[in-house]
Amino acid sequence: MNDIPSKYNPKETEEKWYQFWEENNLFHAQVNPQKKPYCIVIPPPNITGILHMGHALNNTIQDILVRFYRMQGANALWMPGTDHAGIATQNVVEKEIYQEGLSRQDLGREKFLERVWQWKEKYGSTIITQLKKLGCCCDWVRTRFTMDEQYSTSVSEVFIQLAQQDLIYKANYIINWCPRCQTALSDEESQHKEVSGKLYYIKYPLKPVSQAEPADQLTSRPADYIIVATTRPETMLGDQALAVNPRDKRYKKLIGQSVILPLVNEEIPLIADSAVDPKFGTGIVKVTPAHDPNDFEIAQRHKLTAKVVMNPDGTMSQNVPLDYRELDRFEAREAILEDLQERGLLEKVEQHLHSVGHCYRCHTMVEPYLSEQWFVDLPKLGKQATDVVTKGKIRFYPQRWRKVYLNWMKNLRGWCISRQIWWGHRIPAWYCIDCKKTYDFFRQGKVLLSEKINLLEAGIIVAEQNPNFCPKCGGTNIRQDEDVLDTWFSSWLWPFATFGWPVLDKEEKQELNYFYPTDVLVTAQEIIFFWVARMIMAGMYFMKEIPFRDVYIHGTVRDITGTKMSKSLGNIIDPLEIITQYGCDALRFSIISLVATGQDVFLSRERFESGRNFANKIWNASRFILSNLDKQKVGVDLCLFANSITELKDKWILSRFYQTLDSVTKALKNYRFNDAAKTAYEFFWHEFCDWYIELAKKTISSDPTQVILYKMLEKSLRMLHPVMPFITEELWQNLPHAGKSIMVSNWPHLQKQFIDKKIDRQMELIISCITAIRNIRSVWEISPAAKVKVKISTGKAAVEKLLKSHSAYLQDLAKIEDLEIGQNLKRPKSSAVAVIPNAEIFVCLAGAIDVEKEAARLKQKIKDLENILRNSAKKLNNKQFLTRAPEAVIRQTKEKNAQLKESIRKLKDNLKGF
């Protein structure tokens, strides 16, 4: 024992064993037809990522599953990799070169990309290193990156296939535009946030009746104008109409008339469209097709044109009056308001709370923006992806996410996949410059709202490589599309592209067939739409098969006040710091104990103490057992040894272990991680350590005790290994008959024959006896020298026999020097009383007893029990209960009732003696 320190030191062991596992190639899985595969693909972290608690939770769960199923005999593969994270990474590198006083345009595309690759080489694997610190058993030799050459081939293959099937198209469409990142975003990348803004009521003059009053001098005279409410006055410069609801009586007469757009002095029509809500504002909307998705649709219905009034950077474009050009959109708003005010065209301003899209990468307010982009026709891909979930081929855990998923699938819209950035997969499309000239997208700033662009007419060629000449006009003036693809356009292929699809050699084909579909996808709710839904769509379309059978959605990690952890809020708890301070196993155990299925996890530093304490408990229990172990004795097979196990405590701990094992196994299979962790914890600490090891101290050198101690420890370590890989490996390696590594050992086999509820009950009786004695001692502060009498209820020979034959247990654990057990015992005068089922306990006091104190204590006990008795008696007096409740419940209630009555009677009898 001297050579093992009394404190577990995680630092040394973690590094040592992780290296050992890697060096021995234990994470690597290969096709093996003899074995069932178990496969998880990691949600690829961004290369810009640094490990946070969300990662820690997410990857701990996956690691537990992979280790568990591997021990269960599966051929387990955890496929790792990273995501190139287009916008995020580009932003990081841009910031870096900005420090040097440069922009990416200064560098040029090629140089810039070089820089990004350099950055990736330097920092891109930080997250991987950190995952290793977490103990993750990923098959690292397979590590993929979404920008790998092979992976990129998958991406362009997918683009081309979809384009050929008309599932990818190009269109002039209104999309979400981030003026800071200067790129289009998908709907999911624009995150709505409540903003308290203002609602401006602006007067739009009706077209003048007489020539005498030129339009530009129009001011506010009642009946000469109508009022429009808007939150974004700067977009009025692009108004193409005003609209009212056709059923709105107030404005019926005005439909078809024209108004003069203030500041611009253009004549625009007043139209009727049922999308207008008469109750909002004045019931009249301005229609700005190029800068509002609603208006865009109205404009489509009414064949209006659109005018784009902003530049990509959010300043006002050439299409607006000189005064406003080049002004930032928010400066322009102020200037316009000022001018309107001056002309008396600003009726009033109201406070207005509304929700506005923000860029999910830089949090800038997103601008709805008409532009030419590429789209995936998601509605067409949705059908199968919906069916596999409706029919239960893919199951969500917890189930409630199913509904969320299906609801989203019901409302699919075109997915904007082109990004105006440089870092990413370049779109495999080429333009014939000559054809493009003739295909007029934008006519003098006014755009005809035809949604889809005819690729051939526009001279667009979708192909793997530069086609060199235009199939339409034969011209050779050809250029590749400048845009790159949305990052999620590569991630949605992750479950099969990581296996090399579609360019597969024989071996790869085997692997894909073997490991796909994968078993489970473990992720957080935020990413269901971004990623999970799209992977299902891609899987169904390209593989004709689901990508995973189960989707386990875990909660979000929050701080103790319930706020999401984020760097900018400074409420982060760094997992690496926790690992340094408490150890990796402590981190894993603690975090996993907190994840009740799908509930959010609230963390504070102190939470990790429980994990650390548990690790230390395991450490010291093992230390004790190992230092007392006779290596010669413990090598036997437990089943063969079973006949030699005759003692209650031995039978009991085996019974309890196998029940625990059964629960833990089931919990892990059902993704009930906190149950698994807590059940194992409860058993190891409060049954094995508190009772078994304590009792074993007296018989430590006997053969059965040696074997049981060894077997229970060894099996418990295996049971705990998925959750606490490092400490279990360290200790297991110290066992005399250990194999190569605990991580490739077998999950303990459930030996049901050792489960014995009768044994459990016998032990429970003894435990309650010991607890009762301790209780009295604690109340009266009695020394162990005191005599204890246990009076068995008349006729309860079995109880008498049980307690007599295990009097050593009582003497050891209750520290009794003088113990008497029998049916015909009298309560000694100076003694305190406790009652347990079928027995009474008298603990003799050294001096005279404080009669009042003891009487009060007994009275309180009686009162408590009588309260409980009243409830069960009520049930038994209820005829309905007796006729309708199941028999087993009635029997139990009767037994309980009798037991309570007996206890109360005994207590009352004893009370008489005081």
Next chain:
RNA sequence: GGGCGGUUGGCGCAGAUGGUUAGCGCGCAACGUUGACAUCGUUGAGGUCACAGGUUCGAAUCCUGUACCGCCCACCA
């Protein structure tokens, strides 16, 4: 506007398909150097399970409604 979660002792949480004397961890109180562990042990105090109805022999658990707290979705001009 729609949807989803939460509300259980001072704090943080468990309580899958209704029957427990309502549990656990932390904290608190008292005691404790008994052959691993003070990152420990023993004992204890502390809860009408948010509220109001309902279903049921029986509800923390199922249904309806209310109130707070939180999240997600939505083309609230």
